Structure formats: C-alpha cells, structure tokens
Amino acid sequence: MDALDELISQFASAVWGLPLVILLIGGGFYLLILSNFLPFRYLGHSLDLLRGKFNNPNDPGEINHFQSLSTALSSTVGMGNIAGVAVAIALGGPGAIFWLWVSAVVGMATKFFTNTLAVMYRGKDTQGNIQGGVMYFIEEGLGKKWKFMAIFFSVAGLIGALPVFNVNQLTQAINYILLEPNNIPTGFGTNLIIGIILVILTSVVILGGLQRISKTVSKLVPAMVALYFISVIIILIVNFDVVPYYFSSIFTDAFAAENYKGEPMLGGVLGGLIILGVRRGAFSNEAGIGTATMAHGASKTSEPVREGLVAMLGPAIDTLIVCTLTALAILVTGIWQTTDVNGVSLTAAAFEDAIPYVGDYLLLLCISAFSISSLFSFSYYGTKCLSYLAGAENKHYYNYFYIISILLGATTSLSMMINLIDGFFALMAIPTMISTLILAPRVMKAARIYFKKLKE
Template identity: 55%
Template sequence: MGDLIVSFSNWIWDTPMLILLMGGGLILLVYSRFLPFRHLGHAMKVVRGKYDDSNIPGQITSFQALSAAIAATVGLGNISGVAIAINMGGPGAIFWMWMSAFVGMATKFFTCSLAIMYRGKDSSGEVQGGPMYVIEEGMGKKWKPLAILFSVAGILGLLAIFQANQLTDVFRFVMLEPYGLDHGASTRWILGISMMVIVAVVILGGIQRIAGVASKLVPFMVALYFVTVFIIVFKYMGDVPAMLLLIIEDAFTGDAVMGGAVGAVIVIGARRAAFSNEAGIGTAPMVHGASRNNEPVREGLIAMLGPFIDTIVVCTLTALVILLTGVWQSTENDGVRLTLSAFEMALPGLGKYLLMLAVLVFAFSTMFTYSYYGHKCFNYLFGADKADYYNYFYLVTIVAGAVASLEVVVSFVDGMYAIMAIPTMISALYLSPRVRAATKDYFIRMKEQDK
C-alpha cells in the first residue's frame, strides 16, 4: 500500500499539477494585472483592523483568519519541507518554491475573494466559505461533483499526520536519543497519544478557540524562529550572496537531481511550495470564508500576504541556514532532522533546543487549524449535526502519523493536496472575471471614500 501511495503521488505531481498550479497561477497573476503586488499597503491596513465590523456575518475577524491560515502554512512545511526539497532537488528547488509563491499570491487573492463572494450555509444555517461552496453557489449545482471531490480529498489530505510524524522525530532526536531513552515503536505510540490529547483540548472548542489560540501563537512562533535564524545567518553573513547565487544557478542546471533534470527540480519546488503555502489547494479559502468581512476583494488582499510570509520569507531563511552550514552535503539526515543538524552546527548546544521549541509551536498550531479545515469538508458532505464526529477521526490519525514512515506520510498528503487543487483551480479560473469586476468596483469606492 505504501508503494502505491508513493507512486500515485509522484505521477500526479509530475506534470498535471505543475501545469494546473504554476500555469493557472501565472494566468491569474497576469489577468489581475499584478494587482496583489500593487496593493500591499492597503492589505496591511485591513489586517490592522481598520475596516473590521462586528455586525457583519462571520465567525472571526480578518486578522484571525489570516493568523489561522498562516498557522496552517507557516509551520513544518517551512522547516522539514524545505529540508526535503533541498535533499531531493538541491538548492535550485528553493528558486522554484519562490516562483510558486509569487504566482500563489495571485491564486490566493482570487480563491479567497471568491470565498467571501460565494459563501453558503450549512445544514444548521451557519454561514460557511470554501471551494465547495464557491463551486456550488458560484458555478451552479451541475458542478457539485467537483465540490464533493474537494471535500472527500480534504477530509483525508488535511489530517495532521505529517506534523505528528515530524514532531515525534524531533522530540526523540533532541530529548530522548542522547540520553538513551528512545525505545523505538513504543516511544512513537506514547508521543502520538500525548499529542492527540493536547490537540483535543483545543479543537473540540471550535473555530473561535482555534483562531484565538492561533492568533496568539503565530506572532510568537514567527518571532522566535526569525530571531534564531537571523542569528545564524548573521554568523555566516559573508557567504549569503554565494548561497543565493547557488540557489539561482542550480535552478537551471538540475545538477543536484539524479540525471540532471531541470524539470525534476521544478516539480520538487512546486510540490514543496504547495505543501508549504497551500496556494491553489483550497485550504485558506475555508478559513477566510469564515471572516467577518463583506468585501470579497478586501479579504483576498489579506489572504495573498500568506504565500509571501510563508515561502518568500520563512522558507528562504530556513534554506539559508541549511545551505550556509553545509549539512545538506555532509549528512544523510532528511526532513526535520536535517534542519536540526543545521541549527546544532550553527549554534552548538543551543540550536537544536531553540528549533525544537519552534517545531513544537509550529506543529501544534498547524494541527489545530487543519482540524477546522477537515471539519468543514465533513460538514459539507454529511451535515452540521454529524460534523463533530470528524474531530474524533482526526485525533486518532495523529497517533497513526506518529508511527508511520516519513515517505508514505509525505506522499499521501501530497496526493490528496493534488486532488484538492483540481476543483479549487478550476473554480478560480472559471470565476476570475467576476473577481476582476469586483476588484475594479472596490477600488473605485475606496478612492471615493478616501477623498
């Protein structure tokens, strides 16, 4: 079964997803006339709460929506995902992660604008957002099979198995193995059950508790990680230009990939970027669709900050640490252990503990938010009265993720993400003219309001 999962994931990401995510995102970027880049200042004003209105329908504020979305993206994808990308595709994979993020900003602008524009109601009458509602409300009932496809893949792909797997690895590597306290499979089971209990305390409280915890954790975890990484980068400052040049050069040579295939490097970069910032996958529209905001374009502008923060900033910093320390060439470690090796080499005796603390916060904040995404997919398929059953399924799979192999876990999540991207990108491209019309109207009104 594991080999089948790996083979399917490799096949679907080889060409179909590259065309759909990178090609589709580029079309949206050009079609918007590069609007996301022209209105960063306005987006920051919205995030600071200038336009918040507690009387508007929705469950959370725009800032909480962005925090919850970033909590799901700025996480282990930035720590172990970057390490996996470099391990598989060399430094050049980071360049293609950058390219995916730039087009991903446009993709998130469109998909999250649509999440507000075409909100629906669940069986309990609660206002909901996400690709499944966009498809049904915006494209019509005949497209509902696409909404169902997205929701089924979301239930399976938005499990916290990767986070559980990597958090288990880092805890064993830092806290148990050096002292002879790691007992293999039994340790994994104990850690998996412990994580399940901690996550249960938060997610059983619903989106308000999830968003409230995320909005407190996200600034802390980003600050902690940034400070640590900046210390390391400053230590190797003289080598930074050479490493950035290496990333660019390797992107077009493919020397680090078996056979020297540039196309393989592009696929690896796009695949890891999709896992990291989730642009085009459809997760962010679900949480942004719950925002107290009746301006679709305004929410889209907030959402497009996500890929920039996640990939252009955080992933680049992680990549620099791995490349500057040289561990990517001197160790066989993969995933989070590779990043741990880099931190420990740069800051002996302290680096691995600082990274472990960051991983702890990253992993749990992502676990909290992913549960909300899967809950919404389950809600759409089976109704609000049965949606809470999903939480128990979700909690059990945390234990499964802790004991499974990294390759199978990554391939399973990647495969489900690919399936989710199909309905999300189709709906974004199909409905893009309506977003563009709404954008023109929005900025005319804003110009009048600011006079």
C-alpha cells in the same frame, strides 16, 4: 508497510504530473496577468486591513481578518517550512528553492482570487450557518451542475486535512533532538507515547470549535514566527561570509539542477527539480489547494476583495520569508552536503552546527509551536469538509477520526506521510483551480468596483 509506502509514493508521483503543474503554475500565471498585478499594487492596503483599520463587528462571519490569516497561516507556516524545505534541499539542492519562490509569487495571485471567491460565494450549511470554502463557491458560483467537483474537493479534503506529516516530523524532532542524545531508546513505544500526548493537547483545543482555535493560534503564530526568525538570523550572522555565495547558488542551480537526486520528470532532471520545488511550495503555502479558503471564508467582512487581499499575504510570509530563512540556514552550514538525515532532522543538524548546545532546542521549541498550532487548524478544515458532505450536525465525528490519525502519523515513516498528503493536496487542487479560473472574471469585476470606491 514497504509495499504500502511504495504504492502511496506512486500515487503521489502520478497525480503530480505535468497536467497538475500546468494547472497550478500556469493557472497562477494566468491569474497574475489577468489581474494586471493588481493585488501587488495594494500591498500597503492589505497590511491596513490586517491591522484591523477597516474592521466592522457587524459584518457577517465568525472571526476578524487577523484571526482568519493566523488560522490559515498556522496550517501553512509550520512543518512545510522547516521539514518540507529540508526535504526539497536534500533531494534537489539549492535550486529547488528558486522554484519554491516561483510557486509563491504566482500563489499570491491565486490566493487573492480563491479567497475573494470564498467570501463572495458563501453558502449555508444544514444548520443555516454561513460557511465559506471551495465547495461552497463551486456550488454557489457555478451552480448545482458543478456540485460533483465540490464533493470531490470535500472527499479529498478529509484526507488532505489530516495532521499526519506534522505529527510525524514533530515525533522525529523529539527523538532526534531530545531523546537520542540523552540515551533514551526510541522506537514504536516512545513514538506512540508522543502521539498520545499530542492527542490530549489537540483534543482540548479542537473540541472547543473555531473561536477557541482562532484565539489560540492568533497568539501562537506571531510568537513562533518571531522566535524562529531570530534563531535563523543568528545562524546567518555566524556564517555571514558564505551567505552571498549560497544565496546566488539558489539562482544558478535552479536551471543547472546539478544537485538534483530524484527521478527525472518532464523529460529530464530540470523537470524533476521544477516539480519538486512546486510540490514543496504547494505544501508550504497551499496556494491553489483550497484549504485556506475555509478559514478566510469565515472572516467577518462584507467586502470579498478585502479578504482576498489579506489572504495573498500568506505565501509572502510563509514561503518568501520563512522558507527562505530555513533554506539559507540549512545551506550556509553545509550540513546538507555531509549528512544523510532528511526532513526536520536536517534542519536540526544545521541549527546545532551554527548554535552549539542550544540551537536544536530552540528549533524544537519552534517546531512544537508550529506543529501543535497546525494540528488545531487542520481539524477545522476537515470538519468543514465533512459538514458539507454529511451535514453540519455530523461534522464533530471528523474530530475523532482526526485524533486517531495523530497516532498513525507518530508511528509511521516520513516518506509515506509526505506522499499521502502531497497526493491528496494534488487532488484538492484540481477542482479548486478549475473553478477559480472559470470564476476569475467575476473577481476582477468586483475588484475594479472595490478599488474605485477606495479612491473616492
């Protein structure tokens, strides 16, 4: 297992090199400039769309704007925000959060373009149903000669959509917060039991299809974000005297990289810190990775630009708000400097320090909702990838593979699981960003027409 862990770690480091950072962040900046910050100028309109002001039940698609964003958010607002941020701070200190923010801002532009394309170039599966996603906009927008990239994305998506990191961190949280303090022995046996319980819960929902998934998560996501938000605000109030210091340290440490403990990259520790922030940002909001295009591509709308505007709210909610709250909660307690725990256990230690007796239980409640809702959404992404590769009539087979992977995530190490998903996310980003950059002028043409009509 140690040898496999090391192999997966080397694979993740190799694919997350300079070319991918240039593609994700450089490509995102290009899209931001190409759009002349256009999506940001219509944030108010994005919120109107989300509230259902322009919904038309006769539009093509399966779910409304709010449900599509909830489905996408349920896979991104989750363990990436709690455990992923903790991993970033444990390895990189406060400065990693600045680069997380950078990835979110450019990610908003990327999300606008990728998810506009997901509706603009919807395809049909082998059963004749309308489908959206990176694989479809590559084939429909770029033509059959680019189909190899669509296949590459779908194959990588079969692994990238597995819930192993979320399950791993939920299992770690249950052990750290619930079992160990009550002197219940933890190990492979208890982890396997947790995995089996999660398999049963997940099976009930995911075997019911997209409608059941979207209805479940559209209720879960707002409630869990609200509970988490309130809990973190309490921590910040308790430690209000040091909040300004740690907030400013995010900016000062971003370039000093004094707290970075990882391997130097791109020529030094600052390069290592930048890649750490971008990796955790991509894991947190998945901008440029392409998974969310499969949820937004199913939205009921005949205006592709509308879905792009709704989708770009994702990184703002996910990274600029939720990740920042987590980061400040960990930083202001000072726990990150005095403990060796990592991942979700670090966040739990911060909650327990600031809100004794109940803090870590509040976090466990949030984590459970975050993780379980993301289990539902990622299964949908995996079935879409298999549907594209092997036909819609075979997509249900992915769910059995997916359910077995829950047991794997519950019983293996954090480093192996996070590197596995990081690596395959990186592979998914390659066809997503290349095709988006090629098709971007068509998005801008559609956007200019849409906003012109909006003003009339």
